[in-house]
Amino acid sequence: MNRVFTKGVGLVKVEEHWEKGIDYLMTTAALEAIKNSAIERIDAIYIGNVCAEILHHQVQLGALASENLGLTGIPSIRIEAADASGAAALREAYLAISSGMIRTALVIGVEKLSDGLPEEIVSITSMFDKYEYTGYQGFTQASLAALLYRHYMERYEVSQENIAQFPVIMHENASTAPHAQYQFKISVESVLNSPVVSEPLRRLECTAIADGAAAIVLCGEDALEGNRDEAIEVASVSMSTDFVSPFDREDPLKLSAVSIAFNDSLTRAKIDRREVDIIELHDSYSILAPLILESTGYSQEGRAGIDAKNGKYSLSGELPINTFGGLKARGHPFGATGVYQVAELYLQLVGQAGKNQVDNAKIGVALSLGGLAATAVSTVMRAR
Amino acid sequence: MNRVFTKGVGLVKVEEHWEKGIDYLMTTAALEAIKNSAIERIDAIYIGNVCAEILHHQVQLGALASENLGLTGIPSIRIEAADASGAAALREAYLAISSGMIRTALVIGVEKLSDGLPEEIVSITSMFDKYEYTGYQGFTQASLAALLYRHYMERYEVSQENIAQFPVIMHENASTAPHAQYQFKISVESVLNSPVVSEPLRRLECTAIADGAAAIVLCGEDALEGNRDEAIEVASVSMSTDFVSPFDREDPLKLSAVSIAFNDSLTRAKIDRREVDIIELHDSYSILAPLILESTGYSQEGRAGIDAKNGKYSLSGELPINTFGGLKARGHPFGATGVYQVAELYLQLVGQAGKNQVDNAKIGVALSLGGLAATAVSTVMRAR
Secondary structure, three states: OOOEEEEEEEEOOOEOOOOOOHHHHHHHHHHHHHHHHOOOOOOOEEEEOOOHHHHOOOOOHHHHHHHHOOOOOOOEEEEEEOEOHHHHHHHHHHHHHHHOOOOEEEEEEEEEHHHOOHHHHHHHHOOOOOHHHHHOOOOOHHHHHHHHHHHHHHHHOOOHHHHOHHHHHHHHHHOOOOOOOOOOOOOHHHHHHOOEEEOOEEHHHEOOOOEEEEEEEEEEHHHOOOOHHHOEEEEEEEEEEOOOOHHHOOOOOOOHHHHHHHHHHHHHHOOOHHHOOEEEOOOOEOOHHHHHHHHOOOOOOOOHHHHHHOOOOOOOOOOOEOOOOHHHHOOOOHHHHHHHHHHHHHHHHOOOOHHHOOOOOOEEEEEEEEOOOOEEEEEEEEEO | OOOEEEEEEEEOOOEOOOOOOHHHHHHHHHHHHHHHHOOOOOOOEEEEOOOHHHHOOOOOHHHHHHHHOOOOOOOEEEEEEOEOHHHHHHHHHHHHHHHOOOOEEEEEEEEEHHHOOHHHHHHHHOOOOOHHHHHOOOOOHHHHHHHHHHHHHHHHOOOHHHHOHHHHHHHHHHOOOOOOOOOOOOOHHHHHHOOEEEOOEEHHHEOOOOEEEEEEEEEEHHHOOOOHHHOEEEEEEEEEEOOOOHHHOOOOOOOHHHHHHHHHHHHHHOOOHHHOOEEEOOOOEOOHHHHHHHHOOOOOOOOHHHHHHOOOOOOOOOOOEOOOOHHHHOOOOHHHHHHHHHHHHHHHHOOOOHHHOOOOOOEEEEEEEEOOOOEEEEEEEEEO
16 A cells, blocks of 8 residues: 655635635635645545535535536545545545555545524434434434433543533634634533533533535655655544444444544554544534543543543643644534544644644544444544 | 456346335345355445435435444445446445455445435436536526537437437347336337427436445455456446536537546556447436447447447447446436446346346446536446
8 A cells, every 4th residue: 555645734714604605615725735735736536525415405516626626537526424524535535545546636525504504404413313213203413412421421420520621622722723613712610501402411512503624635655746844644544333323332432433443543554542642533512522532542431521621631731632622612514524633633743733733743643423423534644 | 556356246126116215225235245246244335325315314324334234343435426426436445445455345326216206306416517507597407418419419410319219229228127127118209209308308318216226345356255257357447527517618519527537447457449348328318328429439429329220339239338228227326326337247247147148248338427427437347
């Protein structure tokens, strides 16, 4: 397998872009990534997106992006794996370059949720689970996350205050991130006093409607022209799947897709868990942060919230997570999120993270989930 | 790049499966393909599908298929490129095996259009084009195909009778194909006298609402255990894109995505155009058959209908096309179609095509389109 590198990224600020269409968002991110990468020829395009057909009545985003970018004549497709779509698209680009069939690829994650009403977006999340079973009964992703949350607190005898640490860290990190949706800090009290979405899950523990687009240019080693210092290796991208509904799994609090993908990605990258400097993880609901940190072995079962409270996962802590605010505060435009995560690791590893820079970061891992970890993608990025 | 082979396929009969869900359809095809391939371990799943989110309120088909097939723990994603989705999914599986990252892959194409009303499905086809422009104005794919049709007849001074040869060939071939939607013959007169869909396009020149699923197991050379005689090589899979709307192209009657993908696939497979024994092509509207045959150089411009009339493209002709009835008569379940095409080539090359067998067929090419050739995928299959 050929080695794969990232040479440049493009990020649109996450917010509600009322006046911009999905074309405009993806083109903006893509052109910025191409410019930053200084790569002149793109061999293929991979797009992560979930909702274009239901919200914009548009499929075939691949060909649409080719046309908009003046790149007709090359392969271009859309990948969908719920809100892991962006990471899944990156994985396909990684494999295509690994195979030697192409030398460079443009990965775009894009989503424009503000074209739906809030209740429509909540309803759309029920598509992430098995609609014929849970969605049809009225279960949303938030209500299923709330069940996991309650189960977690009961089994491990942990108070909500511990879990509520995570949104606080996210907003802390986002407060200095120019592309983040919510650039302000919040307190544990404000989280615990925010309205209930689905008992015990509070509003400040959920993500909000967000539009965004992120793009990354990947290339093989032979296409690493010019300034090699700005190239970061995509050391591995591993994916796994699990029973779609958490409550069909042997233990709903163990995210086996995360464990499998994470361990496989470390093995392929030939690194140890302790060598990882930064984790970008999928906190679409606050409870997922501890579940991911425990499924990857960074915290003991039931302890992640306490570790967070003790500063382990803060920007200046032992293992910084979600260094630009994660899904909660940078924002969660579904199909774009996985690409934002990897782009943010790139900024950290290349030393372009501004006020959010983690010193001496050499290895970062992005963990992207589809739904409540029915799909998991683990991407290892390594500075050269 | 590692070589890639097909060892078994599974085909659900194309029809309106009122009593079966999308899960059931894809599981049925997949289990049959796995059984026929005699491959015990599947490393990844690739699914081609267009409409699940809009018709069934379901995304993340990848994880859903893993669960239904008892294959949780492996990578599994959905690929979308309008009605080229199945072929695009096959291409990703091909690249993943080529890269050496995985040894075997299951490719599933699935679509269940009967969950929509006929007018909804017509409306859905407008998603294939640029919805903000053509769809919003009320253009359907059929109306755009009709404009191409009229332009073709005027430029080349060809009568409709010539183009109407293609649906006749399709139904002729489907009449003996057990998995075909319409197993009966039609005459040129019946085509020309069928109701107008969009002047000059007639009903018997269009595909109908169809449900279906097709699956193929791909593997690398090292996974070719057991009976090697039943392995057919996937010699190459190439893809290209073009301006989404035909009327934005320099010449709407030249399908450049088809030419580029087709020529690239021949070059990569190191074969000459004249060595091809069978073509499976994308006749979602009758006019696309001549446009494809002329864009690949098998007929001169404006001559494909006349060649068809002279028997060149019939099952017993010089270059048989759509040997089981093609999109028109085998049926066109959007995201499944590209997988049906390649599966049918497999049946031909391995000598399991029954009454539709083309003698001594060694090389087949499947040409799958997204919309009106905004996307094109060309797959070369070669007997060992």
